[in-house]
Amino acid sequence: MMFYLNEISVFGHGPETARKLQGSTPHDQLLIQISDSFAGLLLFAIGFLLFMVSFVKDRDFQNFFAKGCILLHVFMALWRICFERHLEDLARDWPRQLVGDVVLSLSWLFFLVYSWREKYD
Template structure:
């Protein structure tokens, strides 16, 4: 939301950033609205993770961690099947897939750690 164009230029390059910002005012409005909703979603997810951190029920935390791991794996699959077809983002998807798998692996490590505490 703040300095979105500059962040796009830094991450994708000048030419790709121009293509991703939209060619008509209607497209630009749709992209800005989409970015706003994505920011709102990130805030809500962060708040949800913060709230779950204070839950003492291990079964619920295990359920939540499994859901987060599944979410990251499904995001990686979505990137492999759909994002790689976009020529403007073709060189970004491998890094993002690796990041998604690393995040899913962090939740798996959390599950292993809680499993170890439960059965020790």
């Protein structure tokens, strides 16, 4: 993802929006590259955390973790509704990303329902 950032931006947003999102000055471009690097680091940390939690046998902790993930996805959906839809360069993308946030939170909700069914049967 880091090596083909321009191609991914063009594929996801289109050529004009990708050009605008790259920044117009060298300082802006450096800030955007640093932001992308931190986003990649965050994705790696989240994946590692999910990998560690998958080996935990405590059902109560996994339910607590799933509730936290649901809350995180709900807040991301609210962020997209309240702020990202007002950015004209990203206005085309926020409904698709909102659907993704809702689907991910539903997947954690289905995990909770499955674990409750398993607990009370």
